Amino acid sequence: MLEQPAFGQRLRALRRERGLSQAALAAGGLSTGYLSRLESGTRPPTRRVLEHLTRRLGLPASAFARGSSQSLSQALAVAMSSARIGPVADELAVLLHAGEDRLDPALRWQSLWLLASVRDEEARYEDEHELLVELGELSEAIGIPELTVRARIRLSRCCLLLGNTARALTEAREAHRLAAGLSVDDRSAALHALIRAEAEAGRSDEARAHARELCELTAAEPGPLHGEALRATSRLQARHRDHAKAPR
Structure with missing residues (x-):
């Protein structure tokens, strides 16, 4: 023992x-x-x-x-190299909160990100939300904008799954603000999150404006990014038509 x-x-x-x-x-x-x-x-x-x-x-x-007993770095390596992460996720979660004040921030960030992904696959959204909140706080402490943006994008999606549209919108707006000046990939991902949150919140005009911004941003990027932007715009238009046809 x-x-x-x-x-x-x-x-x-x-x-x-x-x-x-x-x-x-x-x-x-x-x-x-x-x-x-x-x-x-x-x-x-x-x-x-x-x-x-x-x-x-x-x-x-x-x-x-x-x-x-094993180190967090060992558990993370095992989890990342496993065909199925789920069975080793509990050990990773335990080690993540054991001696947490002494953990390397980058190692802790990777572990939180991976574990949040597992909880998402398991549909344990409350647990995922808790991990993502911690991930966002750690991202800001580390001071790398890309990490903060990506954590907020994931938190926005999780909030939507939990029915917290207001928080999802707040997180998506902040991700969009912080993504200015970052890569097209990060800016595009932030816009996708913002469009989803605005659509769920019934802010159709804002969602359509950001969909146009997304298409303009990705127009010079032939391939999947622009295709995803066009599909997001199409879904938004279909949603608007369905809403307009709904009986009042």
């Missing part, structure tokens, strides 16, 4: 990954004060406590074994 403080770091990461409060995890077996000391590494776990924790977490005792 892992020794302290490694045990406490892993316990805290597992609890957070499962969305449990300290009170929820401690319920029926130990006090929240004792659990807090376990997570801080100041108290060693007993066999009875370990049984309670694994039962509440729904994990085998091997989750706290020495052999289960």
Whole structure:
């Protein structure tokens, strides 16, 4: 079994990954004060406590074994080289929140991006949203505009999936603003996000204006970028016609 403080770091990461409060995890077996000391590494776990924790977490005792400990960089490499990332995503999530203050920001950014993609594929949009908010904050701290724009674009899409159109629109507008001066790819992606959010918010005039901007931006880029712009414009026009025909 892992020794302290490694045990406490892993316990805290597992609890957070499962969305449990300290009170929820401690319920029926130990006090929240004792659990807090376990997570801080100041108290060693007993066999009875370990049984309670694994039962509440729904994990085998091997989750706290020495052999289960690996670095975030190792877990990220395994995940990225796996045919199916899902099975190793939980380990990546645990390591992501273990000793997080000491992690290299770039490594943490890559892990958040990959894990958010997994949660999107699993349709776990609330979990994806939490990861993307953290990703956006980290992107701003790193100070690379491209990373901030891409994180906000993804967050806008996730907000739409969760039905939060207002937040989606805010994130898309900020991505569009920050993308000025970046590559055509980033500016195009920001415009796509903004058009989707504006269409969902019922801001048809603004969406059509940005669709024209998108077509003009990509006109000198023969290939998929301009094709995607034309398709986005076509979908927007079809949506407008359908709305106009709808009974009032």
